[in-house]
Every structure is written in structure tokens, then in C-alpha cells.
Amino acid sequence: MCFAIIFFLVVPQKTVLAVDSVSLLLVPSSRTIRVNDMLDVDIKFNASRNSVLGLSFEVNFDKTKLNLLEPAFNSRSNTGFTAFRLVPSNTNGFFQYFAIGDPANVAAGDVTLGTLHFKAIAPTDAGATADVTFPVDKIIAGSADNPLLQIDPNQNNLKGAFTITSIPGQVSTDQFRWAFDRSAFTDALPWQDYTEESKIQNIIFPADMPAGQKQIWVEFQDSTGKISRHNAPIKLLGSEPAITGCSLNFEGSNVIFDIRGTNLGSRGTGKSNETNLQVREWSNTSAKLTFPNAPVGQSFPISLTNGDGQIADGLCAGSSSVSLGAKVFCRAPAQHDTDAVEMILAGGFEGGKKVKETVRIDRNGAIQNLTQKLEEGKKYKISLKAPKSLRKVAEFTASSGTTNIPNFTLPVGDIFPVDGGDGKINNFDKSELNRQWISGQSSAGRSGDFNLDGRVNSIDWACMRQDFGKNDDEEPAPGGPAASPSSSPVATSSASPSPGT
Secondary structure: OOOOOOOOOOOOOOOOOOOOOEEEEEEOOEEEEEEOOEEEEEEEEEOOOOOEEEEEEEEEEOOOOEEEOOOEEOOHHHHOEEEEEEEEEOOOOEEEEEEEEOOOOOOOOEEEEEEEEEEEOOOOOOOEEEEEEOOHHHOEEEEOOOOOOOEOOOOOOOEEEEEEEEEEOOOOEEEEEEEOOHHHOOOOOOOEEOOOOOOOOOOOOOOOOOOEEEEEEEEEEEOOOOEEEEEEEEEEOOOOOEEEEEEEEEEOOEEEEEEEEEOOOOOOEEEEOOEEEEEEEEOOOEEEEEEOOOOOOOOEEEEEEOOOOOEEEEEEOOOOOEEOOOOOEOOOOOOOOEEEEEEEEEEOOOOOOEEEEEEEEOOOOEEEOOOOOOOOOOEEEEEEEOOOEOOEEEEEEOOOOEEEOOOOOEOEOOOOOOOOOOOEOOHHHHHHHHHHOOOOOOOOOOOOOOOOOOOOOHHHHHHHHOOOOOEOOOOOOOOOOOOOOOOOOOOOOOOOOOOOO
């Protein structure tokens, strides 16, 4: 490979005669490093008293032991040279430099032209030496007086010798892959890039995989190619448990709860508020618990925790036939009763009727003032719309005692127009919330105070944001399936606006 370097030199009116040889140096010229360590080698040039107008050289390195990363060379203002061609090649093991000099700006003494960034790669034997050299016949420097300046024959820094040990240094993790079974680690299983930043890896279990104790296997590959394998035990839980019905019976001063449900799982524990209940019976679809010396004439919140730690909440009440759970509003336990709730109840069976009533939802989620009697075992569709909320429809099967509708929440945030909303939660409602948002000041009575804490703030925005872009469900009709909730946002809505916008 031949390179022809041609410098067009303009002779100044006053020249300085070349009196010294120019020299190139490698700093450092020796060092012991480990495999995967980084090695930075500065290239320094000393023009002596020569007015150097052009400079080119080549650096050869042992490509089997060193890998040249992107070189970094300094600007003209720092060195007096403008590099117009940099040619790195790991394939051939060399680096070429071509530059034009400005004699007025070339500093005296050693000038650092730039830095070669190397990475030590695995040697063929322990303690191998990697050479970095300047071939003298590839160094060309010229001035106005002398197109070929002499290279200092006595300089001893034309060669660098770097010893690479076999002990790996600065090993980093580059890739990973995971599987449900270690037998899946074959060449067909792809690797993923690994970063030091925290990363959430979504692991989706097959739908037909039974619940129980499982293993997740992970392989990591580091920068040397070494692979390590790890595993972690996890417990795959079944479907979420739910309380669907509850009946009250009395034994002296004790209250007996007969609970119906789904996916209740293995035998666990029960509580009513802070009181531990005595478990008499437990199956996947029912449980019987005792409240010793129970208070008289009240609703009883029930919380079941199965053997896997999954929780189901419900209500047993003698005065109410339907309970929605305690997290009807803002997906958090309510602190107040809610009045003026519009309810539509439609029988989901042949001959079923549709009735409308105004009811109250108490802080435990029980529907009060319900006059319509439910027939045990029959399907019903219920529609509820509270002030500032959207209409929500759910379907349930009536049971004896208290019928529980699990996971029922009302979308809250329909506060514009201010005279009663429009059945949508969108940017108009967000603008009204922003208008009422006065940090640190009492906002009692404002429509944007959804949790009734006397403030309109980020908590209320978080409540509205849960259902941003939703509309009223259609009113239920008797005799057919429950109406599907509307999921299409209105044209004026935004996916995720920010407070203050």
C-alpha cells in the first residue's frame, strides 16, 4: 500500500533555517495492562526550531492484542496543526495521520497531537507484549526551507511495548437472555443487549401454565464471552379472588358470615376492619367465618386473604342487598357517603324490567335506599352515575343476603359544563380542574375536590387521569347482555395532559 503526500509550501518573506531534527514520541511508551483494560497513548511532536508546514506519519500496532477505538486529535488552536485525514484500521493494524501546520501557532517543545484509544484483547499467551511503533520511513515533515526535515535518529520513543496479562480487567456484562426452563438455552434463543440502567423485563407466562412454584432462568454474557447462568424461584398465582355474595346468621352474640366467591384459593384468614374472624370452613368458592361478640345493627366490611396472600374485599349487611366495595371512587377507600346517585336496574332475563331510583352509596360501598327486590340466582344489569362521575354499567347474579359486585369503580372527573357535566372526561374537564387548582388554599365545595379533603390538587388530578378520555356507558336494557363500556375518546380529548396545561 503506497501513500503519496504532497505539500504545497508557500515561502514566507523571512524564513528560519532548520537547525534541529523533529521528533515523535509515544507517551507512555510502556505499561502493563489487563485484558479488556483501556489504554490511552498520547502522540507528541516536537518541531524544535523548524517552521513545520506539513506532517504525516503512520502508527503500527499489534492487531491481535490491541483494538483501536475512535482516535481523538486536538484542534489547530491547541497544536498548530489541522488534521485533514485520519485513517484508522484494525484490519491492517495501523493508523495514518496527515496534517497542515501553521508555523505561527506551533508551540515550542512537545505538542500533544492527539490520543489513540486502545482496548486490550485476549493474548495468545499470558504476559504477551503488544508493540506500537512509528515506522521511520513513514514519517514525513516539511518546512518552507526543507521539504524533508530530518527525523531525530537518537530518539528512543519511536516504539511502545505494552505487556498484556491474562487476568481480565474491567469486565462488563454485554448481553442477557431468559427462559422458563434451562433446556431452552440453545443457539436459537436470541440474546438481548444489557445496560446498567434498571430495566423492567415483561415475562408473560403461557395461558395454560398451572399456578404453583416456578423457576425463571437467566444467562448473562460478559465482554470476554464468558456466560454465567442464574435462576430465581417465583410463585405463579391463580386468578384474582372475589367475593360475590354474603349472608348473615346469628348464634347468640356471634355473627356468622356465609360467603360466596370465585377463586378464593387455599385456606387463609379473614378480618372485618381490624377484628380477626374465626375461619370455620374454606373452599375455592365459599367460606364460613365467625365474628365473636359482634356489634349489632351495622354493615360488616369483609376482607379475605388466601394462602397465597391474595386479598378479596366485600361487604355483609342486613340493610343492603347490593355492595360495590369500598373503593368505588378514585380506586381508594372512601371517607364519605355519596348521595344523589342515579341508579338503573334492569333484569337480564326474560320478562325482566327496568327501574330507575336515586340511591346513596355509603363509605363501605353499600347501596342504600334500594327498594327494588332482587331474585336470588337471577342476572341483573346495574347502572350507576354519581355527581361528577360517568355512568358505569356492570352485570351480576343476585345471591341471598348481600350481593357483592367486585372491582367496581366509577370514573370521576366530569365537571364541565359546570351545571352537570356532559358524560365525558376530556380537556374541558381538565381545564376546569386547572382553574380550581389553588395549592395550599381551601377549596371546599369546589367540583374538582373529588376526594373531599378541602383541596383541589394533584391527588384530584390523579383521580381524573385514571379515566381520562372515557364516556358514559350506554343505559342498560332488560333482557340482554350488559352494555359494553365506551372506550373511544372524544375528539377534543388528549391522551395524557400535564397539570397546568
